[in-house]
Amino acid sequence: MKVMVIIKASKESEAGVMPSEQLLTEMGKFNEELVKAGIMLDGQGLQPSSKGARVLFSGRERTVKDGPFAETKELIAGFWLWKVKSLQEAIDWVKRCPNPMSGESEIEIRPIFSPEDFGDALTPELREQEERLRTEVAARTKK
Known part of the structure; x- marks a missing residue:
């Protein structure tokens, strides 16, 4: 199964405080372990929400809201794929992770849908389209 591991933002990460050399070193070692174990597919840190935007949908209307966004505890500072x-294996790996923030922090784990989860709504044509797009994306990232 694939999971997204979400590192929640903190007041410091939202203020643009960069991680220390020590934390970068510890995270680098943790990421190496993940890669060697065949677990890590991708992972990135995110800029503060002040540098981002949200697009709100209401029927056919689209409204853009520039950051920063309230409720820091609901924001994302980084992620892994x-x-x-199993979910338990992901939990076990997260427990080994260095604390990603200087104080308290939270990491959320969310399973990613697989094609089987969509049942009959994912027709053979849609499944073929999905596979074709994934192949195209994979080919582009290899360049």
């Missing part, structure tokens, strides 16, 4: 055998 992992391939694991």
